[in-house]
Amino acid sequence: xxxxxxxxxxxxxxxxxxxxxxxxxxxxxxxxxxxxxxxxxxxxxxxxxxxxxxxxxxxxxxxxxxxxxxxxxxxxxxxxxxxxxxxxxxxxxxxxxxxxxxxxxxxxxxxxxxxxxxxxxxxxxxxxxxxxxxxxxxxxxxxxxxxxxxxxxxxxxxxxxxx
Amino acid sequence: xxxxxxxxxxxxxxxxxxxxxxxxxxxxxxxxxxxxxxxxxxxxxxxxxxxxxxxxxxxxxxxxxxxxxxxxxxxxxxxxxxxxxxxxxxxxxxxxxxxxxxxxxxxxxxxxxxxxxxxxxxxxxxxxxxxxxxxxxxxxxxxxxxxxxxxxxxxxxxxxxxxxxxxxxxxxxxxxxxxxxxxxxxxxxxxxxxxxxxxxxxxxxxxxxxxxxxxxxxxxxxxxxxxxxxxxxxxxxxxxxxxxxxxxxxxxxxxxxxxxxxxxxxxxxxxxxxxxxxxxxxxxxxxxxxxxxxxxxxxxxxxxxxxxxxxxxxxxxxxxxxxxxxxxxxxxxxxxxxxxxxxxxxxxxxxxxxxxxxxxxxxxxxxxxxxxxxxxxxxxxxxxxxxxxxxxxxxxxxxxxxxxxxxxxxxxxxxxxxxxxxxxxxxxxxxxxxxxxxxxxxxxxxxxxxxxxxxxxxxxxxxxxxxxxxxxxxxxxxxxxxxxxxxxxxxxxxxxxxxxxxxxxxxxxxxxxxxxxxxxxxxxxxxxxxxxxxxxxxxxxxxxxxxxxxxxxxxxxxxxxxxxxxxxxxxxxxxxxxxxxxxxxxxxxxxxxxxxxxxxxxxxxxxxxxxxxxxxxxxxxxxxxxxxxxxxxxxxxxxxxxxxxxxxxxxxxxxxxxxxxxxxxxxxxxxxxxxxxxxxxxxxxxxxxxxxxxxxxxxxxxxxxxxxxxxxxxxxxxxxxxxxxxxxxxxxxxxxxxxxxxxxxxxxxxxxxxxxxxxxxxxxxxxxxxxxxxxxxxxxxxxxxxxxx
Ligand code: FES
Ligand code: FES
Numbered sequence: 001x002x003x004x005x006x007x008x009x010x011x012x013x014x015x016x017x018x019x020x021x022x023x024x025x026x027x028x029x030x031x032x033x034x035x036x037x038x039x040x041x042x043x044x045x046x047x048x049x050x051x052x053x054x055x056x057x058x059x060x061x062x063x064x065x066x067x068x069x070x071x072x073x074x075x076x077x078x079x080x081x082x083x084x085x086x087x088x089x090x091x092x093x094x095x096x097x098x099x100x101x102x103x104x105x106x107x108x109x110x111x112x113x114x115x116x117x118x119x120x121x122x123x124x125x126x127x128x129x130x131x132x133x134x135x136x137x138x139x140x141x142x143x144x145x146x147x148x149x150x151x152x153x154x155x156x157x158x159x160x161x162x163x
Numbered sequence: 164x165x166x167x168x169x170x171x172x173x174x175x176x177x178x179x180x181x182x183x184x185x186x187x188x189x190x191x192x193x194x195x196x197x198x199x200x201x202x203x204x205x206x207x208x209x210x211x212x213x214x215x216x217x218x219x220x221x222x223x224x225x226x227x228x229x230x231x232x233x234x235x236x237x238x239x240x241x242x243x244x245x246x247x248x249x250x251x252x253x254x255x256x257x258x259x260x261x262x263x264x265x266x267x268x269x270x271x272x273x274x275x276x277x278x279x280x281x282x283x284x285x286x287x288x289x290x291x292x293x294x295x296x297x298x299x300x301x302x303x304x305x306x307x308x309x310x311x312x313x314x315x316x317x318x319x320x321x322x323x324x325x326x327x328x329x330x331x332x333x334x335x336x337x338x339x340x341x342x343x344x345x346x347x348x349x350x351x352x353x354x355x356x357x358x359x360x361x362x363x364x365x366x367x368x369x370x371x372x373x374x375x376x377x378x379x380x381x382x383x384x385x386x387x388x389x390x391x392x393x394x395x396x397x398x399x400x401x402x403x404x405x406x407x408x409x410x411x412x413x414x415x416x417x418x419x420x421x422x423x424x425x426x427x428x429x430x431x432x433x434x435x436x437x438x439x440x441x442x443x444x445x446x447x448x449x450x451x452x453x454x455x456x457x458x459x460x461x462x463x464x465x466x467x468x469x470x471x472x473x474x475x476x477x478x479x480x481x482x483x484x485x486x487x488x489x490x491x492x493x494x495x496x497x498x499x500x501x502x503x504x505x506x507x508x509x510x511x512x513x514x515x516x517x518x519x520x521x522x523x524x525x526x527x528x529x530x531x532x533x534x535x536x537x538x539x540x541x542x543x544x545x546x547x548x549x550x551x552x553x554x555x556x557x558x559x560x561x562x563x564x565x566x567x568x569x570x571x572x573x574x575x576x577x578x579x580x581x582x583x584x585x586x587x588x589x590x591x592x593x594x595x596x597x598x599x600x601x602x603x604x605x606x607x608x609x610x611x612x613x614x615x616x617x618x619x620x621x622x623x624x625x626x627x628x629x630x631x632x633x634x635x636x637x638x639x640x641x642x643x644x645x646x647x648x649x650x651x652x653x654x655x656x657x658x659x660x661x662x663x664x665x666x667x668x669x670x671x672x673x674x675x676x677x678x679x680x681x682x683x684x685x686x687x688x689x690x691x692x693x694x695x696x697x698x699x700x701x702x703x704x705x706x707x708x709x710x711x712x713x714x715x716x717x718x719x720x721x722x723x724x725x726x727x728x729x730x731x732x733x734x735x736x737x738x739x740x741x742x743x744x745x746x747x748x749x750x751x752x753x754x755x756x757x758x759x760x761x762x763x764x765x766x767x768x769x770x771x772x773x774x775x776x777x778x779x780x781x782x783x784x785x786x787x788x789x790x791x792x793x794x795x796x797x798x799x800x801x802x803x804x805x806x807x808x809x810x811x812x813x814x815x816x817x818x819x820x821x822x823x824x825x826x827x828x829x830x831x832x833x834x835x836x837x838x839x840x841x842x843x844x845x846x847x848x849x850x851x852x853x854x855x856x857x858x859x860x861x862x863x864x865x866x867x868x869x870x871x872x873x874x875x876x877x878x879x880x881x882x883x884x885x886x887x888x889x890x891x892x893x894x895x896x897x898x899x900x901x902x903x904x905x906x907x908x909x910x911x912x913x914x915x916x917x918x919x920x921x922x923x924x925x926x927x928x929x930x931x932x933x934x935x936x937x938x939x940x941x942x943x944x945x946x947x948x949x950x951x952x
Contacts (some may be wrong), residue, residue, distance in 0.1 A: 034191035035184015044871035075184035099669030100181030101416030139846030
């Protein structure tokens with residue numbers, strides 16, 4: 001057993017864990033944050049994407065013990081004060097999800113894309129940047145639309161519209 | 164709050180929980196005291212088990228139990244079943260070998276279930292599974308149909324010594340042969356429909372729970388049809404009687420057919436829960452999913468089309484060998500037979516059709532329904548034949564199709580189906596315009612200038628959905644009826660719960676079904692909840708597959724809503740003091756005809772429960788109605804998909820430049836959701852055509868493509884945005900006019916892609932999946948084309 005202390009969605013947590021525990025297992029099994037999913041065993045699908053210190057990470061590919069002192073954000077932590085994150089809103093608005101299984105990872109990746117590439121995204125960029133996220137349901141068409149719209153909203157488009 | 168009507172493009176009600184990480188999938192469910200199961204799987208494709216030694220595993224830390232096929236047999240737990248009886252040409256029933264949930268003496272594919280290890284934690288179970296010692300006598304496997312049917316091939320099951328499960332046929336052989344004899348032109352093709360692995364993003368999972376106080380079981384499982392699972396686990400496998408077995412399929416992360424079936428793992432989890440006295444949880448990892456989820460397709464076909472001197476189709480003939488894998492999965496036998504051959508008429512008026520299909524055992528994972536199930540295979544045969552025939556006759560492929568389209572409905576094909584409605588010319592016309600077919604030659608020249616090969620390909624598909632009239636499928640061998648049930652519970656304040664036997668695993672039923680209720684009852688969509696996926700809540704149902712939930716499931720809801728309105732009218736007559744015959748219901752209000760006296764739906768619901776205004780002996784209090792709806796026919800969605808692409812002859816790389824889809828799904832409840840279904844279907848069809856293919860090593864029987872590193876899933880960059888449009892001929896065979904939309908894309912797409920690729924490279928020799936390597940090879944065959952431009 002080993003002990004790990006970190007901040008998840010703004011809350012400090014300390015857990016005793018088997019040293020083999022992956023970050024995704026810590027989140028799902030120890031913290032019951034089941035919004036982060038596991039879709040593969042080869043770091044390919046992106047269902048498990050979370051942010052560690054503000055950067056997107058496949059949580060199936062990182063040991064929980066590596067997160068000592070880190071700030072982790074999961075899908076459960078991006079809505080603020082009962083208000084959905086613009087990227088969440090965009091996925092709903094544009095029907096960017098069907099079964100919902102890939103969705104948390106998609107949204108977390110999408111926010112990371114915006115953080116890196118800015119709020120004015122074109123289709124080719126979004127498609128290229130989503131290479132680490134697999135969706136079997138949507139054919140990506142509406143995910144791409146949602147990411148572009150969500151990026152725009154993150155840049156202030158939606159806030160203006162809403163106010 | 165407003166009514167949300169049929170046809171409204173509204174965002175989904177269910178999305179909030181998914182976008183906030185609050186979905187409840189099976190792996191998110193944990194029961195107090197739960198232990199974890201890991202399956203010991205066969206590393207060999209074919210072997211006799213000489214001995215299983217579990218003594219070391221039992222002693223490993225945390226181990227709660229180690230169970231094998233012997234324990235299963237001792238408890239008289241029956242084998243897994245195939246629910247569709249197929250008879251061979253000679254009238255004999257199909258030859259099915261036993262399918263135990265844990266191997267008994269033999270293993271028949273890599274990943275076959277040998278034993279289960281249950282421990283306190285998953286890691287402990289994994290460690291202990293490594294300590295189970297199995298002594299195998301390894302045998303020679305057969306993995307493809309040709310080697311399985313070769314003389315002297317090892318038999319997968321003793322029951323089928325030549326590995327032929329059935330030798331089935333459909334249609335009039337004599338009439339078809341006669342038509343071929345007088346044909347002016349015959350087009351022949353050898354077609355391989357590649358084997359696919361469904362890959363819903365949520366892997367299968369199960370939690371079995373046993374309540375000894377009530378001697379009752381609960382199974383949480385990733386199922387598209389929890390009631391069918393309960394029926395099979397109860398009546399055939401014998402885990403528990405139905406009233407002692409609750410099956411819950413909560414949020415399910417995609418199915419595409421692969422979660423219809425009743426598998427070994429679920430069966431073992433629910434049985435083992437009693438055996439070890441603990442809830443037992445199993446979650447598939449992706450490698451296990453590749454190995455043990457039922458695969459799809461895998462046909463080898465010789466197909467021929469006969470035409471007269473004017474290019475009119477006279478007859479079609481197909482001979483197919485279908486790989487069924489090592490065991491018959493739940494609906495395996497129906498897929499290459501009744502879900503395949505009856506679709507071989509496509510959209511065309513073909514006077515004579517004859518198909519023969521051999522179902523073949525091999526040492527591979529069981530093969531069963533995968534999105535489209537039989538219909539993509541049929542469409543691929545028809546649409547490749549038609550395209551090649553047009554090319555060989557020097558005719559425009561669009562015109563050739565139009566010339567042979569069925570014009571008059573209803574239309575009886577020579578292979579069972581009676582198409583009820585359609586307008587194939589309308590879809591083609593719209594698709595040609597949207598695709599700018601006229602401008603294609605110019606675009607092709609422009610590509611050639613850049614050293615690229617541009618191609619265009621059509622797929623004029625038809626499918627049979629809304630499965631199906633129970634008596635009809637019964638006469639074809641189905642073990643179940645294919646009706647659907649609904650119950651509409653109106654609460655005293657006028658909100659509504661609808662219990663449906665359909666199951667949503669991405670299709671958006673919580674929205675579309677609520678739209679129907681909102682539209683019919685005139686109440687806000689927010690006031691409607693859809694309940695599904697729990698056998699303790701919904702009495703019975705047949706689940707979701709074959710694009711049946713709209714056409715069949717919603718028809719059942721419509722029927723129950725009619726009964727609610729009829730009862731409401733009776734109550735309203737008392738409340739409004741008028742004759743029942745004078746009460747009209749419209750826009751959420753009961754009105755006395757010709758007056759302004761009316762009462763809202765919610766008021767009447769309350770009156771129905773208070774029951775002060777009528778005599779409870781004459782009119783029952785309450786407002787709750789149920790219905791079972793048995794369809795009168797299949798439904799026949801159809802459409803035209805056009806794929807335009809560019810091949811780089813230097814690298815074999817392909818880019819889809821434009822995808823145009825015009826589908827006729829009949830009446831559409833929510834276009835947003837329907838379009839999403841089309842997009843997803845196309846992506847899977849493109850996946851089949853360009854990327855995906857399950858490969859077994861022919862010598863060892865190992866699955867070579869058992870991870871996302873080896874099995875190429877379509878990614879965002881592989882696909883364009885799609886142009887999706889519709890034409891509408893309402894379906895006359897159900898009260899809502901719905902045809903179904905879930906599988907269209909997957910059915911249409913492969914032929915459209917391959918027709919475009921073969922157009923681009925200038926010959927027909929392009930396999931699926933058309934990987935860059937395969938395409939580069941194909942380009943080497945036709946250098947003349949590049950020089951010609
Ligand atoms: S689960 Fe992490 S990439 Fe698939
Ligand atoms: S919505 Fe189902 S996998 Fe993406």
